[in-house]
Amino acid sequence: MNRDGEGTALEAVGLGKRYRRRRGHVLRDCSFRLPAGRICALVGPNGTGKSTLLALAAGLTRPTEGTVRVLGTTPARARERFAYVAQAKPLPPQLTVAATLRLGAELNRARWDRTTAERIAYGPEYGRAYGPEYGDTAGRTAPDLDLDLDPGPDLVREGALRPGDRIRSLSGGQRTRVALALAFGKRPELMLLDEPMADLDPLARRELLGALLGEAAEHGTTIVMSSHVIAELEGVCDHLFLMGGGRIRLGGDPERLLAAHTLLTGPARDLSGHTVVESHGTGRQLTALIRTDHPPTDGWETAAPSLEELLLAHLRNPEAPDLFTEEPEKADEGDEAGPTGGTGDPGTTAATGVTGETGETGEENVRP
Amino acid sequence: MTTTLPAPPRSAPAPGLGLARSLLRLHRSALWCWLLLVVALAAAMLWAYGPGYETAAADVQEQCRTDIEACHFPGGPWLSRYSATVALTTLVVSFLPLLVAAWAGAALVGRELENGTAHLAWTQSVSPARWLAAKLAVPALFVTVGAALLVPLHRLMWNGGGDLLWTDWFDAYGFRSNGPVALAYALCGLAVGVLAGLLTGRTLPALGVAVTVMFAITQLGDQYRPSMWPTVTVTGARSLSLPDQALQLDRGVITDDGLRIGNNMACSDADGSVADLRSCLAHSDLADVWATFHPRSHFWPLQLTESGIVLAVAALAATAAFVLLHRRTAAAGAAV
Numbered sequence: 138m139n140r141d142g143e144g145t146a147l148e149a150v151g152l153g154k155r156y157r158r159r160r161g162h163v164l165r166d167c168s169f170r171l172p173a174g175r176i177c178a179l180v181g182p183n184g185t186g187k188s189t190l191l192a193l194a195a196g197l198t199r200p201t202e203g204t205v206r207v208l209g210t211t212p213a214r215a216r217e218r219f220a221y222v223a224q225a226k227p228l229p230p231q232l233t234v235a236a237t238l239r240l241g242a243e244l245n246r247a248r249w250d251r252t253t254a255e256r257i258a259y260g261p262e263y264g265r266a267y268g269p270e271y272g273d274t275a276g277r278t279a280p281d282l283d284l285d286l287d288p289g290p291d292l293v294r295e296g297a298l299r300p301g302d303r304i305r306s307l308s309g310g311q312r313t314r315v316a317l318a319l320a321f322g323k324r325p326e327l328m329l330l331d332e333p334m335a336d337l338d339p340l341a342r343r344e345l346l347g348a349l350l351g352e353a354a355e356h357g358t359t360i361v362m363s364s365h366v367i368a369e370l371e372g373v374c375d376h377l378f379l380m381g382g383g384r385i386r387l388g389g390d391p392e393r394l395l396a397a398h399t400l401l402t403g404p405a406r407d408l409s410g411h412t413v414v415e416s417h418g419t420g421r422q423l424t425a426l427i428r429t430d431h432p433p434t435d436g437w438e439t440a441a442p443s444l445e446e447l448l449l450a451h452l453r454n455p456e457a458p459d460l461f462t463e464e465p466e467k468a469d470e471g472d473e474a475g476p477t478g479g480t481g482d483p484g485t486t487a488a489t490g491v492t493g494e495t496g497e498t499g500e501e502n503v504r505p
Numbered sequence: 506m507t508t509t510l511p512a513p514p515r516s517a518p519a520p521g522l523g524l525a526r527s528l529l530r531l532h533r534s535a536l537w538c539w540l541l542l543v544v545a546l547a548a549a550m551l552w553a554y555g556p557g558y559e560t561a562a563a564d565v566q567e568q569c570r571t572d573i574e575a576c577h578f579p580g581g582p583w584l585s586r587y588s589a590t591v592a593l594t595t596l597v598v599s600f601l602p603l604l605v606a607a608w609a610g611a612a613l614v615g616r617e618l619e620n621g622t623a624h625l626a627w628t629q630s631v632s633p634a635r636w637l638a639a640k641l642a643v644p645a646l647f648v649t650v651g652a653a654l655l656v657p658l659h660r661l662m663w664n665g666g667g668d669l670l671w672t673d674w675f676d677a678y679g680f681r682s683n684g685p686v687a688l689a690y691a692l693c694g695l696a697v698g699v700l701a702g703l704l705t706g707r708t709l710p711a712l713g714v715a716v717t718v719m720f721a722i723t724q725l726g727d728q729y730r731p732s733m734w735p736t737v738t739v740t741g742a743r744s745l746s747l748p749d750q751a752l753q754l755d756r757g758v759i760t761d762d763g764l765r766i767g768n769n770m771a772c773s774d775a776d777g778s779v780a781d782l783r784s785c786l787a788h789s790d791l792a793d794v795w796a797t798f799h800p801r802s803h804f805w806p807l808q809l810t811e812s813g814i815v816l817a818v819a820a821l822a823a824t825a826a827f828v829l830l831h832r833r834t835a836a837a838g839a840a841v
Contacts, residue, residue, distance in 0.1 A: 227621025243523035244629035
């Protein structure tokens with residue numbers, strides 16, 4: 138999977154960022170480690186620092202505190218090896234799609250993959266429909282092209298891009314396609330995609346996910362996608378980061394994150410002794426999401442939570458302790474960032490302090 | 506260019522070339538506008554230098570032959586066409602630095618930071634520093650080529666029409682159009698514009714800041730130009746008849762006590778004859794008169810000194826731009 142033997146695609150230690158004009162930190166004490174080769178979903182509500190984190194990783198801004206390392210080195214040194222697509226999908230409005238791709242070729246001369254870029258921009262059928270001049274040059278002969286010159290609706294789907302289209306005339310989703318084509322054309326080892334799905338229709342979303350999964354499978358590319366829509370990434374990602382309060386609150390394999398939690402239902406009663414992520418009651422009935430490998434058996438009805446339930450429960454309770462299913466490895470370096478426990482052992486964090494507090498919250502919810 | 510030299514062996518494609526080509530692609534319309542402007546100015550100045558001047562001169566001569574008054578107050582449609590062309594082209598050439606600054610601040614940098622396409626470039630295989638270097642170098646090349654064409658043409662036109670135009674070598678607009686300071690100010694405009702774009706990060710504020718600052722710089726240049734090279738001071742009768750086309754800066758008297766008084770026109774109407782001056786001085790209890798001026802021969806020293814100063818300002822602005830960009834973007838990925 139990882140080509141460098143480095144094994145870490147993205148790593149932050151005590152990362153913090155505050156903007157001059159705004160008070161307070163957007164990111165604070167953010168520590169995590171993303172192994173190479175993962176497809177990672179970066180989820181969280183609006184304004185929790187997802188875009189800031191990705192911009193820091195892309196080397197576009199400088200952290201106020203801490204460090205971020207990309208592909209085992211600094212963002213500046215890794216520049217050629219990662220791709221970044223900003224949330225606004227900025228592209229020079231005056232260029233045509235073809236000129237934009239040429240721009241990508243000129244700015245990434247060492248590693249540009251034109252075929253891949255054009256396949257993403259114009260769709261997989263494009264080369265067939267319009268001939269080798271624009272894209273797929275492999276294995277098409279002139280007679281085939283003659284036959285295909287007038288593509289039917291099944292060949293080029295509605296809204297597909299043409300090379301001569303100006304960027305300023307494109308819709309948001311079409312711009313996203315071009316921005317992603319630039320990212321794919323770079324043949325990166327790591328893709329940092331900020332809300333890549335937001336403007337895409339369901340069909341285009343499916344195509345994009347297919348392309349991303351294909352890229353990851355074929356080349357071992359690490360992919361980090363941010364989103365505030367949790368559902369759209371479920372089942373696709375094999376790593377998950379939940380952001381909140383300017384840090385990563387949950388990190389790891391979604392399966393293992395889910396396995397670490399249990400949804401309890403039963404008559405209202407004391408839950409102290411457990412790490413309660415969230416509990417809410419309806420009358421005498423109590424539903425609680427607790428963090429444990431060994432669910433209590435005494436009279437509780439237990440169930441495995443869905444990913445959405447798990448994330449929403451954490452979002453609704455900012456007090457819930459952080460959890461990483463894989464420890465951020467070299468986190469010891471960030472000792473000075475330690476006190477708030479972002480990098481600390483989740484087990485000990487869970488066992489102290491926070492537990493009672495969340496238990497109280499649970500009881501309060503029960504009474505009315 | 507010679508074709509006999511073998512091309513140096515190249516293992517990897519030069520990255521700077523791709524960056525330069527991408528820059529030209531992005532600013533193609535600006536490039537065309539610049540070419541159009543240079544060609545239009547060059548054509549207008551060539552016309553004024555050749556047919557414009559000749560027609561106007563012939564017309565003035567013709568009028569003088571028919572009407573004695575026209576000899577002293579030359580006029581006529583051709584002369585006004587000719588002098589308007591000269592005035593307009595001089596105005597445009599002398600204010601090109603403002604145009605360059607406005608474009609560099611707004612279109613070259615401000616807009617790219619505002620809509621995020623700068624960040625797009627920085628996350629391709631191009632570092633912000635190289636991006637900025639290209640933003641300065643490629644336009645600088647075109648500005649230099651344009652100035653190298655326009656300035657000699659302007660000199661031709663300006664010097665060729667001296668008898669019809671009553672021009673002075675120290676005229677502010679003419680001075681800024683007639684020598685290397687034109688290029689220096691234009692390059693300074695580029696650097697100031699780029700810095701303004703980086704500072705504001707937005708199109709319109711960058712435009713405003715760049716034009717304002719560049720205007721201030723040219724005005725300061727106009728104001729302090731006489732101090733940029735040692736002046737010549739003469740006393741006695743020579744101060745009353747300064748050399749032809751001298752830029753007189755001050756004139757005054759020296760009292761019998763040896764006190765030097767500036768900005769004093771006493772005895773300056775003595776008509777140059779030594780005897781006349783002596784009687785006037787004796788009459789007014791003065792020892793001597795003096796005048797300070799720049800002779801015409803100071804044109805080139807003044808041009809070169811001012812160019813040096815303005816280029817230093819440009820270098821300062823460019824350095825500030827690099828430092829600013831370096832501090833903003835993450836060179837190390839770590840807080841410093």
